Amino acid sequence: MESLxxxxxxxxxxxxxxxxxxxxxxxxxxxxxTLMILTVTAFxxxxxxxxxxxxxxxxxxxxxFNQQVSEKQILSIKSDxxxxxxxxxxxxxxxxxxxxxxxxxxxxxxxxxxxxxEFDQNILPxxxxxxxxSLDQYPQxxxxxxxxxxxxxxxxxxxxxxxxxxDRLSHLxxxxxxxxxxxxxxxxxxxxxxxxxxIRLTIYNRREEVEIMRLVGATNWYIRWPFIIESILYSVxxxxxxxVLLIPxxxxxxxxIGGFLGLPASQVVGFDLAEMFLAQLLLALVLGVLSxxxxxxxxxxx
Amino acid sequence: xxxxxxxxxxxxxxxxLDNVNLRIEPGEFVSVVGQSGAGKSTLLKLIFAExxxxxxxxxxxxxxxxxxxxxxxxxxxxKMGVVFQDMKLLPRxxxxxxxxxxxxxxxxxxxxxQRDVPKILEIVGIAEKMQNFPDEMSGxxxxxxxxxxxxxxxxxxxxxxxxxxxxxEINSNEILDLLHKINQLGTTVMLATHARDLVNKVKKRVITxxxxxxxxxxxxxxxxx
Numbered sequence: 001m002e003s004l005x006x007x008x009x010x011x012x013x014x015x016x017x018x019x020x021x022x023x024x025x026x027x028x029x030x031x032x033x034t035l036m037i038l039t040v041t042a043f044x045x046x047x048x049x050x051x052x053x054x055x056x057x058x059x060x061x062x063x064x065f066n067q068q069v070s071e072k073q074i075l076s077i078k079s080d081x082x083x084x085x086x087x088x089x090x091x092x093x094x095x096x097x098x099x100x101x102x103x104x105x106x107x108x109x110x111x112x113x114x115x116x117x118e119f120d121q122n123i124l125p126x127x128x129x130x131x132x133x134s135l136d137q138y139p140q141x142x143x144x145x146x147x148x149x150x151x152x153x154x155x156x157x158x159x160x161x162x163x164x165x166x167d168r169l170s171h172l173x174x175x176x177x178x179x180x181x182x183x184x185x186x187x188x189x190x191x192x193x194x195x196x197x198x199i200r201l202t203i204y205n206r207r208e209e210v211e212i213m214r215l216v217g218a219t220n221w222y223i224r225w226p227f228i229i230e231s232i233l234y235s236v237x238x239x240x241x242x243x244v245l246l247i248p249x250x251x252x253x254x255x256x257i258g259g260f261l262g263l264p265a266s267q268v269v270g271f272d273l274a275e276m277f278l279a280q281l282l283l284a285l286v287l288g289v290l291s292x293x294x295x296x297x298x299x300x301x302x
Numbered sequence: 303x304x305x306x307x308x309x310x311x312x313x314x315x316x317x318x319l320d321n322v323n324l325r326i327e328p329g330e331f332v333s334v335v336g337q338s339g340a341g342k343s344t345l346l347k348l349i350f351a352e353x354x355x356x357x358x359x360x361x362x363x364x365x366x367x368x369x370x371x372x373x374x375x376x377x378x379x380x381k382m383g384v385v386f387q388d389m390k391l392l393p394r395x396x397x398x399x400x401x402x403x404x405x406x407x408x409x410x411x412x413x414x415x416q417r418d419v420p421k422i423l424e425i426v427g428i429a430e431k432m433q434n435f436p437d438e439m440s441g442x443x444x445x446x447x448x449x450x451x452x453x454x455x456x457x458x459x460x461x462x463x464x465x466x467x468x469x470x471e472i473n474s475n476e477i478l479d480l481l482h483k484i485n486q487l488g489t490t491v492m493l494a495t496h497a498r499d500l501v502n503k504v505k506k507r508v509i510t511x512x513x514x515x516x517x518x519x520x521x522x523x524x525x526x527x
Contacts (some may be wrong), residue, residue: 005409036303209403212390216404216455217379 013229027198031238034187041180046270061159064125069153085138091129097209098124192291199295231292235284303328306434311360318344320514331485336511342494345448383452391436397447398432414449426450442473501525
């Protein structure tokens with residue numbers, strides 16, 4: 001390919017784009033909508049995964065020990081529990097640590113702190129915090145802690161069973177996910193159809209030119225590339241427009257969701273702006289170029 | 303330069319060309335005559351590699367053109383120029399731009415295009431209408447532009463398929479004179495036509511086709527149907 005031919009191919013592609021500006025706009029807008037839906041779906045998917053993980057992290061079983069149980073005893077029970085196949089981790093919280101945590105949690109509440117002073121010794125018990133590998137394994141762990149051999153040491157096993165709530169939440173988010181993916185697929189399909197038809201119309205508009213190009217010995221790529229460049233232009237414009245439209249969401253909506261969940265904004269979506277733009281551009285190019293190649297194959301007998 | 307060896311071309315079950323043998327030398331001026339549907343256009347289309355040969359060999363400069371890969375066909379076509387009855391000019395471009403378009407496609411530089419197009423239009427006798435659009439020209443003038451376009455990439459062979467089909471007698475004669483002039487400048491010319499008077503004036507080689515067969519081939523022929 002000589003540079004002169006490349007220049008002319010680009011010039012022709014640009015000219016096609018501007019001469020059919022209404023068609024080009026329609027193709028670009030459909031692509032913008034598709035990219036928007038895909039991006040928002042990606043947000044939701046990521047957000048739902050983060051949320052579920054976050055909620056799951058908060059679930060654990062705690063075993064509180066009687067005051068007189070020695071630390072050695074507790075650590076031996078800890079290693080017993082660690083042997084269980086369901087256990088992911090066991091954290092030992094000593095009585096001193098529990099007191100410190102409690103004070104920290106209630107740092108602003110002088111009434112509570114004052115009432116602590118009424119006791120001449122630490123009334124908070126030592127405890128083991130156990131996490132299971134998966135949600136449905138908590139009952140087994142709870143059972144193990146309630147076994148007769150531990151009865152003399154453990155005063156209370158605390159497991160708040162909010163699995164039902166978590167199940168419902170993850171079910172809901174799963175539904176969101178499916179709707180999002182379904183819409184995304186639908187709009188990808190529509191975008192492909194619209195671009196396909198747009199390119200087909202440009203080919204039709206330029207059928208005389210194409211015929212003459214063939215007569216005077218234009219190579220196939222010289223005939224084809226302007227159409228491909230036209231669809232690359234739709235894709236690039238669409239990616240840029242989508243990016244600009246998403247900036248307000250990025251700047252206002254994401255941080256407020258992050259604030260709600262107690263997460264930094266970067267963790268809410270799981271990707272940064274540059275990554276998002278590149279992904280959109282790539283996807284737009286794939287959609288645009290695929291559908292134009294398809295139209296060219298079908299309607300350009302070169 | 304062109305050699306048909308037992309060439310057959312079918313459309314469905316109908317033989318448009320049936321076992322044709324033909325040899326055309328460089329620099330010849332050949333008229334191909336016959337009624338509509340006799341196979342004149344098919345003959346030209348095969349040379350231009352627009353349609354594939356069904357059997358036999360078609361050699362141009364010793365190369366069997368229907369053995370050529372698809373991607374090489376454009377380069378074969380740059381050795382030829384074609385002119386049609388319906389001219390096929392781009393309506394929204396001037397005479398200059400129509401010729402320049404062909405040169406752009408063939409990869410000529412902008413400077414060369416600016417320099418050559420006026421010369422070519424001069425040769426076909428339409429330099430003064432350079433900036434006119436096809437709608438502002440007569441049939442004869444449009445055909446001259448089409449011929450100029452066919453000549454733009456300096457072909458060694460000019461194929462003219464009924465170039466005078468839409469023109470009156472005076473214009474037809476002028477186009478014929480122009481084709482002669484081009485031939486004298488060294489380009490081989492093949493003219494397919496059913497215009498009797500035109501052919502009888504040529505006094506050069508005439509090939510007569512009927513129902514896909516060459517029934518007559520005379521060095522100084524007349525229209526014989």
